[in-house]
Amino acid sequence: MKYILMMNTMKAGCEGFSGWEKKDVQAHIAYMIGMAKDLGKSGELVSAEGLTFPDQAKLVRAGKDGMPITDGVFPESKEFLAGYWVVDVATPERAYAIAARGSAAPGPGGAPLNMPIEVRPLMSGPPPVNP
């Protein structure tokens, strides 16, 4: 079964690893690269992406004639997706274990962040249709 593991840790106005020392950022990234490599080796990694920071996010709607109307203002409470992994695993418990590993990525000073990771199965087809 495929699961998506999402880091929804960023808030509006976040401009990256502000306040982190360079060596802490490098240690964090090295951890993430190592994790992706291990998941690749075990055959569980389907894809992984990192997103740019919330200051680059736009909200787009179709206006008249279908032309895009773009807006860049979000509520302060909005969680922004920082990045995700898609993994193909046998059980949800395995997906949670991988998420816990992502959660423990090092933060400032090398201490584990223990950041929350949202885990959800991916749909293999379109959503259920009402009778």
Place this chain on the structure above:
Amino acid sequence: MKYILMMNGTKAHFAEYAKWSKQDIEANVAFMRGFSKQLKDEGVFVATEGLGWPDQAKLVRAGKDNVPITDGVFPESKEFLAGYWIVDVESPEQAYQIAARASGAPGPGGVRGNMPIEVRQVLSGHSDLGL
């Protein structure tokens, strides 16, 4: 440049969708399938996924010894990712145009839904962080 186009909604939005008539949901799903095919034909398609519904979401943190601690309670205001597309385009404007097409997917009664689509560039690698 790769961009991610995200459909987000609260549990209330998902509950509204669940009340659509079979005909309306089928029209919406048909639109989405056609849209993905068009993106492939245009050579901009990278990936698309639909996620399981919010009732399947878990929040996972690393506990002691990295054992996962799972939680399934979210605030009412939380936006859940319903699905996404990743496209490879020449400019942000092209990504916004594509997002507007998705925003125009039919809603109840076949009327254009004009749902908001969050658009953000995807990092092509950690070097994009300027480290």
